[in-house]
Amino acid sequence: xxxxQDQQRRSSIHDVASRAGVSAATVSKxxxxxTTVKPENAQRVFDAVEQLGYRVDPLASDMRRAKxxxxxxxxxxxxSEFFGQMITExxxxxEQRGYTLVAASSRxxxxxxKEILARMHDWRVAGVVLAPVRNEHGPAADFMKANGMxxxxxxxxxxxxxFDTVSADSxxxxxxxxxxxVGKGHRHILVVGLGEQAATVRARLDGFRGAALQLAPGMxxxxxxAESDVGPLRAQLRDYFDACEGKDxxxxxxxxxxxxxxxxxKGTLVALSEFRRRGWHCPNDISLVGFDDAEWxxxxxxxxxxxxxxxxxxxxxxxxxxFARIEGGEGPPKARLEPCRVLMRESVGSPGNxxxxxxGNRQ
Amino acid sequence: xxxxQDQQRRSSIHDVASRAGVSAATVSKxxxxxTTVKPENAQRVFDAVEQLGYRVDPLASDMRRAKxxxxxxxxxxxxSEFFGQMITExxxxxEQRGYTLVAASSRxxxxxxKEILARMHDWRVAGVVLAPVRNEHGPAADFMKANGMxxxxxxxxxxxxxFDTVSADSxxxxxxxxxxxVGKGHRHILVVGLGEQAATVRARLDGFRGAALQLAPGMxxxxxxAESDVGPLRAQLRDYFDACEGKDxxxxxxxxxxxxxxxxxKGTLVALSEFRRRGWHCPNDISLVGFDDAEWxxxxxxxxxxxxxxxxxxxxxxxxxxFARIEGGEGPPKARLEPCRVLMRESVGSPGNxxxxxxGNRQ
DNA sequence: CAAAATGAGTAAATCGATTTTTCGCAGTTG
DNA sequence: CAACTGCGAAAAATCGATTTACTCATTTTG
Numbered sequence: 028x029x030x031x032q033d034q035q036r037r038s039s040i041h042d043v044a045s046r047a048g049v050s051a052a053t054v055s056k057x058x059x060x061x062t063t064v065k066p067e068n069a070q071r072v073f074d075a076v077e078q079l080g081y082r083v084d085p086l087a088s089d090m091r092r093a094k095x096x097x098x099x100x101x102x103x104x105x106x107s108e109f110f111g112q113m114i115t116e117x118x119x120x121x122e123q124r125g126y127t128l129v130a131a132s133s134r135x136x137x138x139x140x141k142e143i144l145a146r147m148h149d150w151r152v153a154g155v156v157l158a159p160v161r162n163e164h165g166p167a168a169d170f171m172k173a174n175g176m177x178x179x180x181x182x183x184x185x186x187x188x189x190f191d192t193v194s195a196d197s198x199x200x201x202x203x204x205x206x207x208x209v210g211k212g213h214r215h216i217l218v219v220g221l222g223e224q225a226a227t228v229r230a231r232l233d234g235f236r237g238a239a240l241q242l243a244p245g246m247x248x249x250x251x252x253a254e255s256d257v258g259p260l261r262a263q264l265r266d267y268f269d270a271c272e273g274k275d276x277x278x279x280x281x282x283x284x285x286x287x288x289x290x291x292x293k294g295t296l297v298a299l300s301e302f303r304r305r306g307w308h309c310p311n312d313i314s315l316v317g318f319d320d321a322e323w324x325x326x327x328x329x330x331x332x333x334x335x336x337x338x339x340x341x342x343x344x345x346x347x348x349x350f351a352r353i354e355g356g357e358g359p360p361k362a363r364l365e366p367c368r369v370l371m372r373e374s375v376g377s378p379g380n381x382x383x384x385x386x387g388n389r390q
Numbered sequence: 391x392x393x394x395q396d397q398q399r400r401s402s403i404h405d406v407a408s409r410a411g412v413s414a415a416t417v418s419k420x421x422x423x424x425t426t427v428k429p430e431n432a433q434r435v436f437d438a439v440e441q442l443g444y445r446v447d448p449l450a451s452d453m454r455r456a457k458x459x460x461x462x463x464x465x466x467x468x469x470s471e472f473f474g475q476m477i478t479e480x481x482x483x484x485e486q487r488g489y490t491l492v493a494a495s496s497r498x499x500x501x502x503x504k505e506i507l508a509r510m511h512d513w514r515v516a517g518v519v520l521a522p523v524r525n526e527h528g529p530a531a532d533f534m535k536a537n538g539m540x541x542x543x544x545x546x547x548x549x550x551x552x553f554d555t556v557s558a559d560s561x562x563x564x565x566x567x568x569x570x571x572v573g574k575g576h577r578h579i580l581v582v583g584l585g586e587q588a589a590t591v592r593a594r595l596d597g598f599r600g601a602a603l604q605l606a607p608g609m610x611x612x613x614x615x616a617e618s619d620v621g622p623l624r625a626q627l628r629d630y631f632d633a634c635e636g637k638d639x640x641x642x643x644x645x646x647x648x649x650x651x652x653x654x655x656k657g658t659l660v661a662l663s664e665f666r667r668r669g670w671h672c673p674n675d676i677s678l679v680g681f682d683d684a685e686w687x688x689x690x691x692x693x694x695x696x697x698x699x700x701x702x703x704x705x706x707x708x709x710x711x712x713f714a715r716i717e718g719g720e721g722p723p724k725a726r727l728e729p730c731r732v733l734m735r736e737s738v739g740s741p742g743n744x745x746x747x748x749x750g751n752r753q
Numbered sequence: 754c755a756a757a758a759t760g761a762g763t764a765a766a767t768c769g770a771t772t773t774t775t776c777g778c779a780g781t782t783g
Numbered sequence: 784c785a786a787c788t789g790c791g792a793a794a795a796a797t798c799g800a801t802t803t804a805c806t807c808a809t810t811t812t813g
């Protein structure tokens with residue numbers, strides 16, 4: 028909080044006009060680059076702008092426009108690297124085009140998502156980049172449709188009949204994970220996911236299962252899908268492994284999966300923490316691959332194998348599609364899938380390569 | 391992008407007025423809660439609002455105000471949990487008071503920081519929450535001062551003569567870390583930091599050193615401070631440990647520190663990755679504590695001990711201070727320090743409790 | 754040479770709300 | 784009965800930029 032006397036009102040376009048000895052309209056034209064202004068007057072305007080340190084008030088400037096130069100971005104959360112990077116990218120891209128990005132977190136709530144959207148509609152944003160909590164068929168997309176808003180859906184979406192969509196090619200990446208794991212000899216794999224994001228989870232699951240069963244038709248793929256929250260997933264995973272161990276004792280070994288593929292980041296954390304609890308270590312006791320990469324994954328021991336989503340590409344193409352629509356682009360909505368990279372790190376090994384030996388006592 | 395025919399213009403206050411059979415001024419008053427309106431007319435206004443689905447245009451509403459109901463937030467980055475949580479908190483708090491939060495990332499650049507600030511000044515934001523890249527004495531704070539902007543500085547700050555500041559009590563937390571490590575028997579500790587954020591780093595360093603030397607006056611505290619970037623830190627750390635090992639060979643053991651205290655998150659990652667490179671394991675070969683906690687730190691093996699910053703408290707008090715100033719609060723700037731929690735996890739052990747044994751071959 | 758076209762710029766309307774000023778009307782008071 | 788008081792609401796000004804419509808000159812054209 029600085030001194031009161033500094034609170035002078037900023038100079039407006041009229042101040043510039045009177046100092047340059049022209050009308051406000053002329054100033055506006057000069058600044059907009061209209062060529063039908065006498066060079067001499069233009070120069071006087073530029074001088075006045077310089078002297079007064081004048082800058083256009085974006086609020087006033089946007090007043091008359093039906094679509095304001097504001098882009099809204101709604102992400103399920105800000106705490107993860109993925110969405111953090113996404114916001115950073117989107118912000119830069121919006122800025123490049125002279126737009127202001129207003130970001131908001133729906134905090135994984137569809138109700139909040141809709142509220143935020145309503146507020147953005149109040150602001151008459153030119154467009155919205157929405158990463159839905161669930162999928163493309165939520166109330167938020169309906170709201171956008173009903174109110175004629177311009178927007179692009181990203182991340183937890185596949186395709187939509189009203190909006191362009193951009194997301195990672197989960198299915199292809201999952202297929203690649205499957206090939207890697209099967210190639211290493213895994214024939215019993217657990218897939219962990221969150222049921223909420225139906226379409227994407229299904230794509231990842233199907234991509235994985237399809238590729239795996241093609242290579243090893245008889246293999247076993249277990250699935251643990253939590254309904255909606257991460258908390259229950261922890262419990263479900265515990266029960267699952269308890270059941271495995273029970274069978275292990277009864278029927279000998281072989282009932283426990285040799286690898287886990289987590290379909291989302293929190294799942295990877297939950298799996299790791301469950302391994303810890305049981306004293307299992309990667310990759311000897313069990314292998315692990317997670318969808319979504321994070322910086323820490325390469326500095327821990329073992330480094331965690333992960334699917335890296337192409338954040339820049341997603342952000343870039345989302346903004347491209349959005350601005351195309353803002354500028355009046357017509358045509359049916361496009362669904363874009365960006366290829367991922369799969370980083371196989373130390374958390375993946377071959378089964379039977381020392382399982383259960385030394386388990387639980389690694390220090 | 392939805393159908394064209396849905397693009398009907400939204401109803402304005404005049405539409406409401408004519409439908410209710412009153413003037414726009416009356417509508418404005420009713421909606422503002424002015425009591426000098428005949429109940430009958432007020433009802434008609436409410437009905438019209440309801441029927442038309444009218445909502446105030448925040449842009450137009452803010453036009454006449456000198457300070458708009460917008461809060462700017464500038465963070466060095468969005469990719470980390472800390473700043474992600476911070477933005478989430480700030481957004482919620484701004485929203486509670488009917489303000490819109492516009493967040494921007496300075497991407498660790500002071501030049502960008504100033505540009506963003508200038509843009510926020512253009513928007514005539516009511517206030518700014520600035521987490522400076524460096525410290526409280528940067529060009530951004532100067533800009534705010536020079537332009538009479540209202541703001542609060544957080545995180546990498548201690549106190550300022552123009553703005554309220556809110557940050558974690560790094561010194562106290564670091565002293566606690568020192569007590570923990572010394573208590574476990576460590577007498578040779580390496581502190582890793584980044585020189586850029588001068589004041590905070592100094593506070594953490596001094597807090598640590600003061601407490602450590604008080605408990606064990608003869609102990610050795612080494613410091614590796616990278617100038618400005620994380621890249622060089624990696625090299626410096628390597629050189630440092632190379633030097634240690636050289637001495638080890640020459641003069642026997644004892645030259646290598648038994649614990650590392652990283653003053654910031656990336657430093658913790660760099661330290662971990664350097665340990666990996668050398669095949670050292672926590673806590674047997676070396677102990678590790680990091681300033682700043684992250685979700686993954688408790689699921690890895692070992693779980694990484696960390697100082698947890700009170701994000702909610704910082705955000706809450708920052709907003710409190712900011713709104714107090716926005717509402718005209720006078721008086722000298724206040725500097726607030728919020729207490730941290732120190733979570734001692736498995737990455738910390740006692741020195742000599744198995745150092746060098748089995749090093750580098752844990753699997 | 755008169756009429757039309759162009760050039761350069763200004764006044765005024767506009768965007769959608771808020772706030773100040775003004776006004777009409779009813780009821781009081783001297 | 785004229786002047787005064789108040790209430791409720793409308794009219795008008797305002798915020799700052801943009802855009803339309805319009806006004807003079809000056810050129811070009813028929």
